[in-house]
Amino acid sequence: MALDDASHRIIADLLAARTGQQLTENRRWRVSTALSGLFRELDLHNVDQLACMLERPGEHQLATKVVEALLNNETYFFRDHAYFSTLANQVLGDLAKKRAATKKISIWSAGCSTGQEVLSLAMVFAEQPGRWQGWDIDILGTDVSNKAIAQARSGAYSQFEIQRGISVAQMLNFFNETPQGWQASDRIRAMTRFQQQNILDYPPSPGRFDLVLCRNVLLYFDPQVRRAAFERLAGATAADGWLMLGAGETVVGQTDRFEPADLGSALYQLKKTVPSVSEALCRATA
Secondary structure (H helix, E strand, O other), X not given: OOOOHHHHHHHHHHHHHHHOOOOXXXXXXXXXXXXXHHHHHHOOOXXXXXXXXXXXXXXXXXXXXXXXXXXXXXXXXXXXXXXXXXXXXXXXXXXXXXXXXXXXXXXXXXXXXXXXXXXXXXXXXXXXXXXXXXXXXXXXXXXOOHHHXXXXXXXXXXXXXXXXXXXXXXXXXXXXEEOOEEEEOHHHHOOEEEEEOOOOOOXXXXXXXXXXXXXXXXXXXXXXXXXXXXXXXXXXXXXXXXXXXXXXOOOOOOOOOEEEOOOOOOEEEEOOOOOOHHHHHHHHHO
């Protein structure tokens, strides 16, 4: 199933316009596989036919289907388990001290896919009931994919999905078996909410989050779009908050808004601005 350069460009431009993601050469191989279901639905034989359809006026619904098919929604519970251990044992401990007066913690999972990361965070809190009793925990998951967000809101997962990343004890403790699969219990879903949103849009409410997770998202952006994404993340992170990226991502050489923290390679904090000489003099004489 050949994909000529013109068809590739039409589809790549569509993905970039809708999500900011780049359909680079090393991702080109999976286009035909990702679109195979859409091909069957539309009785198409090659990507060139699909590109021609996309060029017709009024094909907004088709364009959405193409973008949804191309998005990589790979995720699972407690992905990169060591990172969650750091969150549970160090980052949340730090936030517990900083937010002791208000007893409120807000977390944003940007690019949450089908919700496993958000529910994993909710389980971390639920497994420490003594520490978090009386606290208001708000965990927001956003994703550019409407399909992914719909599943995240349902909290329902197949047998295969539920077995990826969690123990049998966690499965039985935090999920209920239903005819449709395994559904997250009310006590962890009560801490979560989901909405469709592009990371390049303005940050969602409440605007300043104590912890922001944006893992395995930025690697699909080119440097310019990545810088714009970091600006959005910086605007959404509390001054004393935390940012966690994926294992293959970094702020080094990408942005001047964040700097590495001392709790592992995946954690970052907003860079402290150095006051100018005039500002320093004003403070000293105030």
